[in-house]
Amino acid sequence: xxIAVVAPFAEGVLKFRGPLLREMRRRxxxxxxxxxxxxxxxxxxxEAMGVAARIVPLGRAxxxxxxxxxxxxxxxxELRRFRPDLVFSYNPKGVIYGTLAAWLAGVPRRFxxxxxxxxxxxxxxxxxxxARTAASLLYRLAVPRATGLFFQNPSDREVFAERGLLPxxxxxxxxxxxxxxxxxxxxxxxxxxxxxxxxxxLLRDKGVVEYADAxxxxxxxxxxxxxxxxxxxxxxxxAVSETELAGWVESGxxxxxxxxxxxxxxxxxxxxxxLPSYREGFSMVLLEAMAMGRAIITTDAPGCxxxxxxxxxxxxxxxxxxxxLAAAMLELAGDPGxxxxxxxxxxxxxxxxxxxxxxxxxxLDRMGA
Numbered sequence: 001x002x003i004a005v006v007a008p009f010a011e012g013v014l015k016f017r018g019p020l021l022r023e024m025r026r027r028x029x030x031x032x033x034x035x036x037x038x039x040x041x042x043x044x045x046x047e048a049m050g051v052a053a054r055i056v057p058l059g060r061a062x063x064x065x066x067x068x069x070x071x072x073x074x075x076x077x078e079l080r081r082f083r084p085d086l087v088f089s090y091n092p093k094g095v096i097y098g099t100l101a102a103w104l105a106g107v108p109r110r111f112x113x114x115x116x117x118x119x120x121x122x123x124x125x126x127x128x129x130x131a132r133t134a135a136s137l138l139y140r141l142a143v144p145r146a147t148g149l150f151f152q153n154p155s156d157r158e159v160f161a162e163r164g165l166l167p168x169x170x171x172x173x174x175x176x177x178x179x180x181x182x183x184x185x186x187x188x189x190x191x192x193x194x195x196x197x198x199x200x201x202l203l204r205d206k207g208v209v210e211y212a213d214a215x216x217x218x219x220x221x222x223x224x225x226x227x228x229x230x231x232x233x234x235x236x237x238x239a240v241s242e243t244e245l246a247g248w249v250e251s252g253x254x255x256x257x258x259x260x261x262x263x264x265x266x267x268x269x270x271x272x273x274x275l276p277s278y279r280e281g282f283s284m285v286l287l288e289a290m291a292m293g294r295a296i297i298t299t300d301a302p303g304c305x306x307x308x309x310x311x312x313x314x315x316x317x318x319x320x321x322x323x324x325l326a327a328a329m330l331e332l333a334g335d336p337g338x339x340x341x342x343x344x345x346x347x348x349x350x351x352x353x354x355x356x357x358x359x360x361x362x363x364l365d366r367m368g369a
Contacts, residue, residue, distance in 0.1 A: 001029045001369055004082055004107075006075065006089035006098030008058045010038040014045045016115075016284055017090070019356035020178045021051050023364060034058070034078050034098075041261075054078050058093055068097065075101035086369055090115050092135060096142045103145035111367050112143075113150040115177070116281030116303065117159060139165045146170050148367065152177045152282035155302030173366065176306075179359030180287035180350060187293035187347045188268040190340055194333045195226035196297075197270035199263055199285050200277070202231045202245065204238045207276025207299065213322035214276075216253045218329045225333065230257040230266055267292045271339055272332050278319045280304055291350045295342035297328045307354075313346040 003024055007013045013021075013035060024031045032052040036059065046053045056074040059067055071093075079087065079101055089098025090113040102110040139160070143149060144167045151157040151174045160166050196215070200206040208229070215227035229248075233239055249256050260266060263285070267273065273289035273296050280286075280303025287307065289296060296314030298304040310316040315332065317324040332339055 001086065002082060002084040003029050003031050003369060004079060004084040004087045004102075005031065005033045006058070006087065006094040006101075007033050007035040008091045008093040010035045010042060013038065014042055017178060018045070018049075019181055020088075020360045020363065021046075021049055023357070023360040024369065025050050027364065027369065029369060032078075032082055032084070034075060054082075058097065068093075072097045072101055072104075076104045079105035079107055085109060086111065086367060088113070088367070092117075096135075096138045099142040099146050109147045109367065110145060111148045111150065112146050113152070113175075113177075114156055114160070114281065115152055117156055117279065136163055136165065143167060143170060148173070150175050150363070153280075153302045153306045155279075156281065175363055175366075176354055176359055177282035177284070177287075178363065179354045179356035180284065180291050181357075182291050182350050182355045185264065185267075185288050185291035187291070187343075190271050190293070190336075190343060191269055192271070192336060193225075194271045194336060194339065195228070195269065196272050196274050196329060197228045197230070197266055198274045198276075199230040199260065199266065200275065201234045201236065202229075202240045203234060203236050204240060205236075205278045206231075207278060207319065207325075208240055209244075210276045210320065210322040210325055211274060212248045212253050214274075214326035214329055215248075216251070217322070217326035218333065219253065221326075221330060222333060227254045228257055228266065228270070229254050230260050230263070232259040263288060264292065267294060270294060271336075272297060272314075272329070274298070274325070274329070275304065276317065276319065276325050277301060277304055283307060287350060287354055290346035290354075293343040293347040295332060295339045296346060297325065297332065307349075308346075312342070313349055314342050 032054050034054050034056045037055055058071040086109040087102035087107045088111050089095055095112040099110050099112050148171045154174050198211050202208050218225050248254055273294040275298045279301050282303050296308045298308050299319040300316040301319045308314045315328040317328050
């Protein structure tokens with residue numbers, strides 16, 4: 001079988017969809033990924049898997065309709081050339097333009113995965129309101145052309161249903177993303193004294209500001225507690241500024257590690273992983289931290305509470321609440337035994353429910369691949 005994967009975020013193809021691509025190849029399928037120009041290491045990784053990379057001008061964060069139309073035309077051309085039996089698309093731009101292009105190219109099976117609602121649905125501003133209206137119109141055009149639609153959490157499905165974006169004729173299912181490779185993220189001993197780590201794009205919607213404020217409160221209370229942040233400044237409209245980031249570092253609130261090509265060394269040095277996101281699809285970085293046996297502090301929000309159960313794998317706090325986040329960090333800082341037991345429970349849950357080999361196998365079975 002020939003399968004095309006539409007991937008608007010070139011940098012994250014291997015991290016987020018590598019296990020799915022490997023399973024496609026293991027089953028003997030010919031696979032092409034349609035994506036913007038990838039970094040050299042991503043291109044090399046795809047080649048090593050035997051997956052062809054085809055470049056299309058698909059901008060993940062573009063709001064230019066002319067560029068999006070050019071991307072749609074390029075996707076259609078590539079799909080007509082490759083003539084796949086199945087197209088799998090993800091991310092908002094992929095779901096919309098990948099599905100439309102596959103329909104226009106006559107691809108018989110067209111599956112899409114909603115990996116999160118994105119800036120248009122998660123940010124409250126005049127600009128996001130315009131983007132939300134435009135995205136809703138485009139989803140209404142694209143989703144009826146899908147053979148099947150996957151969501152990574154039930155809350156996102158409910159948002160689509162409430163906005164009238166789920167036509168009756170399209171099967172819908174909630175799946176745990178594509179899981180995490182538990183073998184690649186083995187459990188590691190928990191270091192002492194207690195330290196905290198957050199890894200994310202530096203967006204307000206990820207709760208980066210609340211984390212910085214909570215780190216200040218924790219350090220004011222306990223002294224030299226290690227609070228670290230890894231990630232990068234993004235083109236997303238909700239990104240924090242370089243000035244804000246520099247202020248957090250200079251004030252001693254946190255250590256900034258920059259963008260990490262491999263998150264595992266930083267996770268091994270952390271006792272507790274923190275992600276105070278306002279909303280996720282199904283957080284990969286939480287899965288990675290859980291696989292490595294780390295206790296989690298995250299929010300009682302879609303895509304976070306679906307992985308972490310309060311009091312078992314970690315603690316849940318309200319989104320946008322730096323005081324509650326600081327209280328949870330202080331609670332665990334004083335209880336290393338609880339950190340260890342939560343970390344062990346997190347690893348068990350990954351092994352039982354979220355290991356990528358089983359998750360990707362079930363996903364491909366549902367697509368008939």
